Amino acid sequence: MSDNELKAIKVPEPSLRRLPWYLSNVKLLKKKGEHYVSSTQISKETNIDASQIAKDLSYVNISGRTRVGYEVDELIAVLEDFLGFTNEHRAFLFGVGSLGGALLRDTGLNHFGLKIVAAFDVNPELIGQAINGIPIFHSDDFQKKMEEYDVNIGVLTVPIEIAQDITDKMVEGGIKAVWNFTPFRIRVPENIVVQNTSLYAHLAVMFNRLNFNRSSK
Amino acid sequence: MSDNELKAIKVPEPSLRRLPWYLSNVKLLKKKGEHYVSSTQISKETNIDASQIAKDLSYVNISGRTRVGYEVDELIAVLEDFLGFTNEHRAFLFGVGSLGGALLRDTGLNHFGLKIVAAFDVNPELIGQAINGIPIFHSDDFQKKMEEYDVNIGVLTVPIEIAQDITDKMVEGGIKAVWNFTPFRIRVPENIVVQNTSLYAHLAVMFNRLNFNRSSK
Numbered sequence: 001m002s003d004n005e006l007k008a009i010k011v012p013e014p015s016l017r018r019l020p021w022y023l024s025n026v027k028l029l030k031k032k033g034e035h036y037v038s039s040t041q042i043s044k045e046t047n048i049d050a051s052q053i054a055k056d057l058s059y060v061n062i063s064g065r066t067r068v069g070y071e072v073d074e075l076i077a078v079l080e081d082f083l084g085f086t087n088e089h090r091a092f093l094f095g096v097g098s099l100g101g102a103l104l105r106d107t108g109l110n111h112f113g114l115k116i117v118a119a120f121d122v123n124p125e126l127i128g129q130a131i132n133g134i135p136i137f138h139s140d141d142f143q144k145k146m147e148e149y150d151v152n153i154g155v156l157t158v159p160i161e162i163a164q165d166i167t168d169k170m171v172e173g174g175i176k177a178v179w180n181f182t183p184f185r186i187r188v189p190e191n192i193v194v195q196n197t198s199l200y201a202h203l204a205v206m207f208n209r210l211n212f213n214r215s216s217k
Numbered sequence: 218m219s220d221n222e223l224k225a226i227k228v229p230e231p232s233l234r235r236l237p238w239y240l241s242n243v244k245l246l247k248k249k250g251e252h253y254v255s256s257t258q259i260s261k262e263t264n265i266d267a268s269q270i271a272k273d274l275s276y277v278n279i280s281g282r283t284r285v286g287y288e289v290d291e292l293i294a295v296l297e298d299f300l301g302f303t304n305e306h307r308a309f310l311f312g313v314g315s316l317g318g319a320l321l322r323d324t325g326l327n328h329f330g331l332k333i334v335a336a337f338d339v340n341p342e343l344i345g346q347a348i349n350g351i352p353i354f355h356s357d358d359f360q361k362k363m364e365e366y367d368v369n370i371g372v373l374t375v376p377i378e379i380a381q382d383i384t385d386k387m388v389e390g391g392i393k394a395v396w397n398f399t400p401f402r403i404r405v406p407e408n409i410v411v412q413n414t415s416l417y418a419h420l421a422v423m424f425n426r427l428n429f430n431r432s433s434k
Contacts, residue, residue: 009425010426010429011425013422016418016421016422019421020400020415020418020421021400021401021402021418024377024402025402027377028377028378028401031378045402047402047404048402083421084420084421084424084428085417085421089424089427098322098323098324098325099323101322102322103319105318105319105322106316107315108314108315109416109420112416112420113420113424114420152427153423160241160244160245161245176427176430176431177423177426177427179419179420182241183237183240183241184238184242185241185264187264191430193423193426193430195419195420195422195423197416197419198237199325199326199329199414200237200302200329201233201234201237202396202412203300203301203302203306203326203330203396203412204233204234204236204300204302205230205233205412206370206394206396206412207300207301207304207306208226208227208228208300209227209410209412210369210370210393210410211301213393213410214393
């Protein structure tokens, strides 16, 4: 299945978030020497209802065989393609601070289809440098670089004070999706995709649950 | 409000995830010189219903004044404390690969209450080294180090093949909360907290939405 074919499907977010779980599970089963896998088997491994798994997989263009289930190699290939991990999606990163620098160094993102091709900052000590082979330009050069590189994703790792301003500039410059790592809730026009990954919000949930468990002993 | 006081409250996860948005917004308003802030004002800035904001803030032990709203400094202090950002939560990190190494380098987590005090791996080239001042030990030394350090959070950044195995060892060793960065759905006993931060799942959602928008033009 190509990008072209999945164009009409807006898969519900919870399903999209579960599909990578199935993918990693099936990859593991493949390593263990399995050739076929059923929803029931994935269910046992992931603690997710088999009916839910079958429903999630129904968005993906693959059909299992009665009794034996899905062919492992095919399921992996179809899932990776469906999730966009086999395409190269080029991105700019904005804000080479601690987290931004860390993301530039994380080569894992490459294997899941995201290629950060350049970064922007205003710190004179960073401009002209490169991290992990990724060049760092002055933020003022963003528009110019948009013409040079074929990019439609922006990774946002700037301080909260400028999160909205940089987002506005990105959108003006032609960025179509913002991966927001700041704890700031950015506003964008309706046709722009935003994905929020707030590590701090996840920490807050973890701390609260830890406290709750500790006290309810 | 201390950890002790919030012990009985299990705040719904969606509320916990929104509270850091309000916090960063209020911090920004403070920088702009504001002394008071109302739910309506936060609502305008974040595009979240004022009634929802008031409800979320009702979990936090703070009350606004009619007409003027919440006192900015107090709201920031109470939110940071409530979310656990002012406490030091000590953590071990498991798996010093690309993402693990990146997280060790991200000093931002410190400002939100997470202090990674040691890391574990089996790579002989890493053991005995330190990243950002954080020592890296052999995974076999985990139990011994649990006695040495006062830790109850484990950050999981290992390859998926060993994600479950390392999780089991963590829990056996006394870890109470696992921050899971792998795309693998780990299983834990009921009393153990798990917070999943799958960058790859977020990428999948972003890619799908991008494709959908592109095709629906």
